[in-house]
Amino acid sequence: MTQAIWNVDKVHSTIGFAVRHMMISNVKGTFNDFEGTVEADPQDLTDASIDLKIDVSSVDTRMSDRDDHLRSADFFDAENYPTITFKATNIEKKSEDHYDVTGDFTIRGTTKPVTFDITFEGVAKDPMTGDEAAGFSGSTKINREDFGLTWNAALEAGGVVVGDEVKINIEIQLRK
Numbered sequence: 001m002t003q004a005i006w007n008v009d010k011v012h013s014t015i016g017f018a019v020r021h022m023m024i025s026n027v028k029g030t031f032n033d034f035e036g037t038v039e040a041d042p043q044d045l046t047d048a049s050i051d052l053k054i055d056v057s058s059v060d061t062r063m064s065d066r067d068d069h070l071r072s073a074d075f076f077d078a079e080n081y082p083t084i085t086f087k088a089t090n091i092e093k094k095s096e097d098h099y100d101v102t103g104d105f106t107i108r109g110t111t112k113p114v115t116f117d118i119t120f121e122g123v124a125k126d127p128m129t130g131d132e133a134a135g136f137s138g139s140t141k142i143n144r145e146d147f148g149l150t151w152n153a154a155l156e157a158g159g160v161v162v163g164d165e166v167k168i169n170i171e172i173q174l175r176k
Helices: 064-071
Strands: 004-008 014-021 025-031 034-041 044-055 083-095 098-107 110-125 132-143 162-175
Touching (some): 044 098
Antiparallel strands (some): 004 034, 004 162, 014 025, 044 083, 132 162
């Protein structure tokens, strides 16, 4: 396969996260609006160009009051920082279908290097459209405070409402 431009297929992709809540459970959420392009041979990502943009206002934790709080200046400050972005800067092949994809990850105007552990899931022709599709799954962990997401509240019994570590999971389907 040769280099081609692929677009993220939102209908068949998910960008999700999980964070500790009240020291006793994990709250999960997704971003429902995002776009991205990958210029690559999907079977060899080592020289790929990867750009992803997430609309912060599309955050969805299945609780509207919490989502509004996440959009506020206490967290994402969506009014002033409407997008989260990722641009790959280095890609290392770890095994046949496994990569470390490092890039500039920007949240709330702060950019830090983040490495995603990515698995290439394969290429197939969509029987409905005839389009070629490629699938990837991956994950990383970040410390939210590194990106200026510092709001928290102490719990009466000790501990805090929101944990610092955020797990990010992606399931991406691309279309050529």
